[in-house]
Every structure is written in C-alpha cells, then in structure tokens.
Amino acid sequence: MNSVRELAKALGLSHTTVSDALRNKPRVKKETRERVLKAAKEAGYKHNPLAGALMSEMRRSGAGSFRGVLAVVDLESSDQRLSAARRYHREVFAGAEEMGNELGFKTEIFVLGSEGLTVARLNTILKSRGIRGLLILPAATAPDIRNLDWDVYAGIYTDYIIERPALDSVCSDHFRSMVVAMRKLEELGYKRPGLVLHKAHDQRLLYRWEAAYRIQDTRSDQFDAIEPLVLEDIDEDSFKDWFEEEGPDVVLSHRPEVLEWMQDMGAQVPETHGFCCLNVMNSEDPVSGLDLRPHLIGRRGLELLVGQLHRNAYGIPDPASTTTIPAIWIDGPTTRNMSS
Structure with a gap:
C-alpha cells in the first residue's frame, strides 16, 4: 500500500x-x-512529512517553488549572553544555514521569550507550518522543552547534554580537545600548565575538561602537576592567589581576562609565561588556543537532522546519541616555543 x-x-x-x-x-x-x-x-x-511541509508552505506563501523549512530554536535571547557567546551561536547558526542551503532546506530561527514566544506558541507555529525538524542551539542552563509535541518532530541539540527531553546531540569533543591543547603545550616546552575553570561549566560537561587535564598533567613526565582552579565565580583576587601559590608557566582558561590578571602579576606573555584560551572565539584579541569549530558543529547538526527526517525518525530517541567534533589548535601570540 x-x-x-x-x-x-x-x-x-x-x-x-x-x-x-x-x-x-x-x-x-x-x-x-x-x-x-x-x-x-x-x-x-x-508518511513523508517533507512533502507535506512543501505543500503546506506553498499554499501559505503562494510561491511556485519551495525548498522546505527547518527550525533553528534558540532557547535564550541574545541579550542574555556575553558577546563571546553570541559570536559562538552565530557561527553555529551560520554553519547550519550553509548546510541547509546545500541540502535544499531553508533554516528559520525561533527565539523563545522573544515577542512572547513560549514553548506552547512555538509548538502551534511549527505544526501550522508543517515544520518537523528542529535544531536546538546551546543553552547556558539545563533547557526544558518537553512540552513540545515530540511525536511529530525530529530534533538535534548542538551542545553536550539535553535531558528534557533527551535528544541526539552534536558538540565539541571536550576531552579530546583538552588532550590536543595539553600535548601542544608539552611540545612547546611548558612545564607547569594550570587550568582555570568555571564550576558550573565544568559540571555541565560532566567534568570532561578537568578530567582530560588531570590525566595529561599527571601522565606526562614533563609536567609538574598543579591543582586546577575551579570556582563558582572566577574572580581576580582568587586567581592571583592561586597564580602566586602554584606558579604555573602557562594558564588554560575560557576566560580571556585571565591573561590581563597574569600580566598584572608580572607575567610577560609570551616571553616568560603562556596563555591558552580554551575557546579562541571568547577573545576579542588574537590568542593561542582551541578553535571549537562551531561552524562545523552547525553544519553537522543540520546534516544529522535532515537524515532523521529522511528516515522518518521522529520522537525522542532511545537511547540518545552524541556526535563529537574535535577542536583544532590555533597558533597565536600568547604562547611560544619555550625551548628556543
């Protein structure tokens, strides 16, 4: 039949x-x-929902041609984020939009909280327009979008974990990325790498940054082990106390202001000390560190989402799976070869 x-x-x-x-x-x-x-x-x-969405949108718009629409859902408005996070999200969306164009889909962004857009209202809009595929942008806090009618949607989350509901996700390979950074610092001749992390960030990613750091720090014959600085709120005084007590020769952190605090303590970067930014997009100025490749995360997430639609893979997966993208090292002006 x-x-x-x-x-x-x-x-x-x-x-x-x-x-x-x-x-x-x-x-x-x-x-x-x-x-x-x-x-x-x-x-x-x-049932082929893509064909249904096609006819629905053509009737709605009166257009003679249509490529299909996928929703990119932002769970937070941009004014809730630091400028660095806004840049990261823009890159994820740009990658998704680019891949959508290549695969014959239009991507449209929906921002919860913007102009009164609730989860219930979003559900109504998506159904009325026949949109069945949702790419969810990263959220700083644990998102909850269980109230969407997931029986009729396919979804991909572009960060490590979403539990309400548990969807397939694509994100940076945080553990492997830290290994990349630590091996590069070892290659450059640093002896005492020190890690500075925001506690909530560490917990949200199930301690993957910290775990990889500790393993590389203790397994390397070259490194002297330093206890990482993990705080509820990374403040200047706490950092300077730690920096003076532990004496790292290179600091790894997501926070670019750490570089300024190091220099206030007399560190000459990169002559005497190094700084590795764990997400180079966080810094307005050129730095050494990791490119987490948000553009590629957006592309891969959209690709996975289209695959779900073609397979009629709707609803909450059991179990959910995670696709990871390794970061790449970016040479910058805040590290140097300490052996030369």
Whole structure:
C-alpha cells in the first residue's frame, strides 16, 4: 500500500481524513487517528512529512517553488549572553544555514521569550507550518522543552547534554580537545600548565575538561602537576592567589581576562609565561588556543537532522546519541616555543 488514497479506500475514509490523521491534525478524532496510524503501520506505509511541509508552505506563501523549512530554536535571547557567546551561536547558526542551503532546506530561527514566544506558541507555529525538524542551539542552563509535541518532530541539540527531553546531540569533543591543547603545550616546552575553570561549566560537561587535564598533567613526565582552579565565580583576587601559590608557566582558561590578571602579576606573555584560551572565539584579541569549530558543529547538526527526517525518525530517541567534533589548535601570540 503505497499511497494515501489506497489507505483511505481500504479504511472507508476520505483521502483528506487519512492525510490529516497521518499529520496528527487536531481536527481528526483521536479514535480515527489511532485507527489510521495502526492501519498505516501494518501496511508498511510511511508518511513523508517533507512533502507535506512543501505543500503546506506553498499554499501559505503562494510561491511556485519551495525548498522546505527547518527550525533553528534558540532557547535564550541574545541579550542574555556575553558577546563571546553570541559570536559562538552565530557561527553555529551560520554553519547550519550553509548546510541547509546545500541540502535544499531553508533554516528559520525561533527565539523563545522573544515577542512572547513560549514553548506552547512555538509548538502551534511549527505544526501550522508543517515544520518537523528542529535544531536546538546551546543553552547556558539545563533547557526544558518537553512540552513540545515530540511525536511529530525530529530534533538535534548542538551542545553536550539535553535531558528534557533527551535528544541526539552534536558538540565539541571536550576531552579530546583538552588532550590536543595539553600535548601542544608539552611540545612547546611548558612545564607547569594550570587550568582555570568555571564550576558550573565544568559540571555541565560532566567534568570532561578537568578530567582530560588531570590525566595529561599527571601522565606526562614533563609536567609538574598543579591543582586546577575551579570556582563558582572566577574572580581576580582568587586567581592571583592561586597564580602566586602554584606558579604555573602557562594558564588554560575560557576566560580571556585571565591573561590581563597574569600580566598584572608580572607575567610577560609570551616571553616568560603562556596563555591558552580554551575557546579562541571568547577573545576579542588574537590568542593561542582551541578553535571549537562551531561552524562545523552547525553544519553537522543540520546534516544529522535532515537524515532523521529522511528516515522518518521522529520522537525522542532511545537511547540518545552524541556526535563529537574535535577542536583544532590555533597558533597565536600568547604562547611560544619555550625551548628556543
């Protein structure tokens, strides 16, 4: 049974009723919808939501051509973020938009909280427009979008973990990325690398940055182990106390202001000390460190999302999986070869 019309004929229902039931339209009675879905499953019929979205959007816009729409959902408005985080999010979106164009899809961003956009309102908009694919941008806090009707959506989260609901995700390979940084610092001849982390950031990523740092720090014959500085709030006084007590010759941190604090303590960068930024996009000025490749994360996330749509893989996956992207080292003016 390959068509909606054949399915409708077998059930003694109209083509419109069967079509609406397959798309979970609320106008169809629950009993009828369940009957149609059961019959479709038994017959091996699979509804193509991309075709449905195509027709829906063409009717809505009156256009003669259409590529399909995917939603990029931002869980926080940009004014809630630091400028560095805004740059990171823009790169994720740019990568997703680029891949969407290559695969024949238009990407449209929806910002929760913007102009009163609630999860319930978003759900209504997406359904009315036949949008079935959602790429979720990273959130600083644990997001909760369980109230979306996930039975009709496919979703990819572009950060490490989302649990409400647990979706497939694509993100930086934080553990491997720290290994890349530590090995590069070892190659450059540094002896006492010190890590500075925000505690909530460390916890949110299940301690992957810290775990990789500790392993590389203790396993290297070249390194002298230094206890990392992990704080609820990284403040200047606490950092300077730690820097004076531990005496690192290179500091790894996401926070570019740490470089200024080092220089206030008499460190000459890169002559006597080094600084490695764990996300070079956080710094307005050129620095050495890691490019977490948000553009590539956006591209890969969109690619995975389209794959889900083509497979009719809707709903919450069981279990959810994570695709990771390794960072690359960026040579910059805040490190040098200490052996030369």
